[in-house]
Amino acid sequence: MKIKDAIIKSMKAYYKGREPEQLMKTGKKLKYTKGYFDKVSSEFGIDTIDLKKGKS
Amino acid sequence: MNLNPMDGPIPGENFTSDTKNYPWHRPPEYTDLDAAIEASYKKLTDENAALGVLTMIKMGMDIASLTEIFVMSGVGAGKWTPDFAILMAGPVSHIIYMMAKGYGLNPDLGIDKNSLPITSAFFETNKKINSTKAKKAGEDVDLEGIKEQAKSGFMGMPSEMPSEMSEEMTEEVDTPEEEIGEY
Numbered sequence: 001m002k003i004k005d006a007i008i009k010s011m012k013a014y015y016k017g018r019e020p021e022q023l024m025k026t027g028k029k030l031k032y033t034k035g036y037f038d039k040v041s042s043e044f045g046i047d048t049i050d051l052k053k054g055k056s
Numbered sequence: 057m058n059l060n061p062m063d064g065p066i067p068g069e070n071f072t073s074d075t076k077n078y079p080w081h082r083p084p085e086y087t088d089l090d091a092a093i094e095a096s097y098k099k100l101t102d103e104n105a106a107l108g109v110l111t112m113i114k115m116g117m118d119i120a121s122l123t124e125i126f127v128m129s130g131v132g133a134g135k136w137t138p139d140f141a142i143l144m145a146g147p148v149s150h151i152i153y154m155m156a157k158g159y160g161l162n163p164d165l166g167i168d169k170n171s172l173p174i175t176s177a178f179f180e181t182n183k184k185i186n187s188t189k190a191k192k193a194g195e196d197v198d199l200e201g202i203k204e205q206a207k208s209g210f211m212g213m214p215s216e217m218p219s220e221m222s223e224e225m226t227e228e229v230d231t232p233e234e235e236i237g238e239y
Contacts, residue, residue, distance in 0.1 A: 003138065007124050007145040008167050014146020015167075028213070032093040037150045046157040049150075 015051040079134025086136045093147045095135070100126070100151055113156045114184050118166025121174050123149040 017034055038048045061148070086092035127141035127148060130235055136144070151167070156163040191214060 004120070004124050006142045007127070008120050010142045010145040011120060011123070011149050011165070011167050014150070015165075017220065031090045032144070032147050034150070037147065037154065041154055041157075044154070044158060046154055049153065056075075 012051060015049050017050075080131055080137075082134055084140065085134060085138045086140070089140070089143060089174070092130075092136055092140065092144055093151075095128070096126070096144065096148050097151055100148075100155065106155060109152060109155060110159050110161065113152075113163045114160050116164075118164040119149050119152050119156070120166030122152055126152075168193050 014034060019030065019033060041048050086095060100109060109122060113119070123145050127136075127144055128138075130136050131138050131141050152166070153163060
């Protein structure tokens with residue numbers, strides 16, 4: 001697997017709303033999550049990206 | 057020169073060493089994801105960097121490629137490790153996406169399998185395009201004529217064939233057997 005493929009996989013998981021591994025392993029609450037950026041986007045009138053299962 | 061195999065470096069020793077070497081051989085600057093994303097945001101929204109990012113998106117570069125370039129440049133600069141770069145890819149791509157949307161662009165995320173890789177040929181071709189001439193060429197296209205022809209389908213013949221075309225189509229072509237006979 002190339003680094004680009006890993007990055008695309010990580011991006012897909014992020015846009016599907018899955019939190020990064022660090023959150024699950026360390027138990028530390030992350031500030032900059034998809035929810036945070038979606039909130040900022042809505043304040044600026046920018047549409048959000050949602051990749052649910054089965055859709056891309 | 058006799059090398060003592062028991063005197064070699066321990067794998068991973070470079071990460072605990074502070075001696076002068078490549079940036080990615082030293083311990084990374086950021087080990088906290090929030091701090092790394094905040095630093096990435098400041099770097100991306102810097103005037104010069106933002107101009108470059110938005111220009112590349114306007115030229116047609118997808119966000120996944122830009123994210124890869126940005127996070128891997130951070131690895132090369134010793135900011136974070138490659139694993140961290142993969143973790144950061146989502147938030148960083150979202151920042152770039154918001155920047156592009158805020159500027160009025162319609163960026164491609166680049167996560168579909170159909171996305172083509174960006175090569176040097178893409179940038180070379182873009183450099184050669186004269187935007188004024190390209191705009192004029194677009195304006196000179198006979199859209200109505202094309203729409204009319206499209207109605208008759210792909211195999212639809214034009215009502216009047218140009219004379220040069222009809223001459224070419226009726227021209228006699230030498231058969232391979234005749235050519236072989238000449239040798």
